[in-house]
Amino acid sequence: MIQLTVNGVQHALDIDPSTPLLYALRNDLQLHGAKFGCGLGQCGACTVIVDDRAVFSCLLPVSAIGNRAVRTVEGLGTIDHPGTLQKAFIEHQAAQCGYCIAGMIMRAQALLDRTPHPTEAQLREHMEPNLCRCGTHMRILAAIRQAAGLVDDSTVGSARPDTGASQ
Amino acid sequence: MKRKYIYFAAIAVVLVAGAIALGIMWEPSIAQVQPPAASSFDSQLKIDGARVVALGDCAVCHTAKGGAPFAGGLPLATPFGTIYATNITPDPDTGIGTWSLEAFTRAVRRGISRDGHQLYPAFPYIHFTRMSDHDIQATYAYLMSRDPVKATAPHNKLIFPLNFRPPVAFWNVMFLRPGERAADASQSAEWNRGRLLVDGLGHCAACHSPLNVIGGEKSAQAFDGGLVDGWDAPPLNQLSNAVAPWTQAQLVTYLRTGRASEHGAAAGPMLPVTLDLATVPEADVQAIATYILSIQKPTSPSAEKTAADATQDAASPNVQRGAIIFNASCASCHGSGSPMQTIGTRPSLAFSTAINAQTPRNAIQMMLGGIPWHGESSINYMPAFADAFNDDQIADLASYLRSTYSKRVQWNGINDTVLKIRKENEAR
Numbered sequence: 001m002i003q004l005t006v007n008g009v010q011h012a013l014d015i016d017p018s019t020p021l022l023y024a025l026r027n028d029l030q031l032h033g034a035k036f037g038c039g040l041g042q043c044g045a046c047t048v049i050v051d052d053r054a055v056f057s058c059l060l061p062v063s064a065i066g067n068r069a070v071r072t073v074e075g076l077g078t079i080d081h082p083g084t085l086q087k088a089f090i091e092h093q094a095a096q097c098g099y100c101i102a103g104m105i106m107r108a109q110a111l112l113d114r115t116p117h118p119t120e121a122q123l124r125e126h127m128e129p130n131l132c133r134c135g136t137h138m139r140i141l142a143a144i145r146q147a148a149g150l151v152d153d154s155t156v157g158s159a160r161p162d163t164g165a166s167q
Numbered sequence: 168m169k170r171k172y173i174y175f176a177a178i179a180v181v182l183v184a185g186a187i188a189l190g191i192m193w194e195p196s197i198a199q200v201q202p203p204a205a206s207s208f209d210s211q212l213k214i215d216g217a218r219v220v221a222l223g224d225c226a227v228c229h230t231a232k233g234g235a236p237f238a239g240g241l242p243l244a245t246p247f248g249t250i251y252a253t254n255i256t257p258d259p260d261t262g263i264g265t266w267s268l269e270a271f272t273r274a275v276r277r278g279i280s281r282d283g284h285q286l287y288p289a290f291p292y293i294h295f296t297r298m299s300d301h302d303i304q305a306t307y308a309y310l311m312s313r314d315p316v317k318a319t320a321p322h323n324k325l326i327f328p329l330n331f332r333p334p335v336a337f338w339n340v341m342f343l344r345p346g347e348r349a350a351d352a353s354q355s356a357e358w359n360r361g362r363l364l365v366d367g368l369g370h371c372a373a374c375h376s377p378l379n380v381i382g383g384e385k386s387a388q389a390f391d392g393g394l395v396d397g398w399d400a401p402p403l404n405q406l407s408n409a410v411a412p413w414t415q416a417q418l419v420t421y422l423r424t425g426r427a428s429e430h431g432a433a434a435g436p437m438l439p440v441t442l443d444l445a446t447v448p449e450a451d452v453q454a455i456a457t458y459i460l461s462i463q464k465p466t467s468p469s470a471e472k473t474a475a476d477a478t479q480d481a482a483s484p485n486v487q488r489g490a491i492i493f494n495a496s497c498a499s500c501h502g503s504g505s506p507m508q509t510i511g512t513r514p515s516l517a518f519s520t521a522i523n524a525q526t527p528r529n530a531i532q533m534m535l536g537g538i539p540w541h542g543e544s545s546i547n548y549m550p551a552f553a554d555a556f557n558d559d560q561i562a563d564l565a566s567y568l569r570s571t572y573s574k575r576v577q578w579n580g581i582n583d584t585v586l587k588i589r590k591e592n593e594a595r
Contacts (some may be wrong), residue, residue: 017367017491018491018492018494019297020493020495023447039499040499040500040507040550041549041550042550049226050554050555053299053554054554054557055554056550058553059495059496059499059550059552059555060495060496060555061494061495063488063491063492064491064492064496064556064560066557074341118247121233121471125233128540129540129550159244
């Protein structure tokens, strides 16, 4: 039996110890936020937080988690009451197709948990592992800046939701 | 009377010794010049300079992470503390803009700054001193025609008394043999070119040799392998000891692309070296490989596991735990039949230099840090696992890799090594 604590809830799962955490989350716990992208640790769509660190859940066997707490995007808020980052992502319309967004939010959450007011350089370096094929990185960064209460001084090329309805 | 004589003799000895010491330590300042205009240099000389600077890996140390090229600021961890690389752009205030060719040549050949202070030997002038006058002039022309960048490196953090520079002069008396070396007439022109590049500009021995207690290369053990930035710099004189003995073709491909199909991918401090060597003419890298293959020492084969040991090792609990982690975390790229194993020229882990090495250090560093993205460059990538696994899990993986992919005996003290490397990495 594999013991997992996900978003504060304990689970006992009868699964192979080398099952990647992502499969346990999606197939056994019906938490479909984290996505399967590349399966190689190259895209970040599967990113969740394990013991306050952002990790690729597609490459982490459930047996290696031990008593570390797992957090997924579902743990940050609900549709009616989105969390701070989720709200900022909605306000900035940071999702195009949305496939990468759960991973983006969780990687950003890991940063803000440890560094509530990161510098622009810290923010960009931290977010580097996660890719968005639609290219909404500028909106994603703007959303994280808003959630972190940072002044958005890199407006070049970034689309703000209040600059026109046609964007 | 006799006592008085001894007294005067002692004073005389102290004075003479002091005068000699001052003579050794004192270096004159060389007058500042107006920064020369980029257009004042011959364009072919600047093109030559680009090649020399790439062969000398100048940018590797003199560029901070995310910083402007050659503007310095990169921390270099040494056993004596941290040294920050200097700004070698032609900025007159914070770089070398006011240095004349004479001042630049003195720095490269003897490790003296323009104003006369001693440079620390982390700057490999004991190797650069072998450069030709033409190569030094070309380097000067190239660097002086870069964009000046205003950037002051942080202060060095060195232990006392090494934060005081003049005594470096005594270090130089021991380790610096200034000037070019005559060509060896019994060897080919390519070999001589290779020696010049390896021993001089390329300063390979600076990392690939053990250091003595005062940070000098042990010249009798040149190329026996060293430790740099937390990575083992493997011996360069035991290349037949690899699972597939290194060949000229494999060496050249490795040095120019960062990948060798029978050995693995460059990582750690070697990766930027291969990025530089990708830009120089292939003939230069052929010469380097020719010379390196000529300095091989007789080696005894590495100790291999007996069949009984191999079976026992494979059944051990840490190897078993490592297997579970490997299947989830590594097999999608490194497992047999995975896409990465069937496209391109990536070797099975059985050929890996790191996994067949004497110590698990480089295998552990690879797992902890991976190989980060390098912009749009097509070099290898591997995700970092430092945040995903604890020390014991990294150690289990290392045991599994050694047990499964290498015929050589299992490493000792893997858990302690992981702990030690994590501490070193965090302190860096």
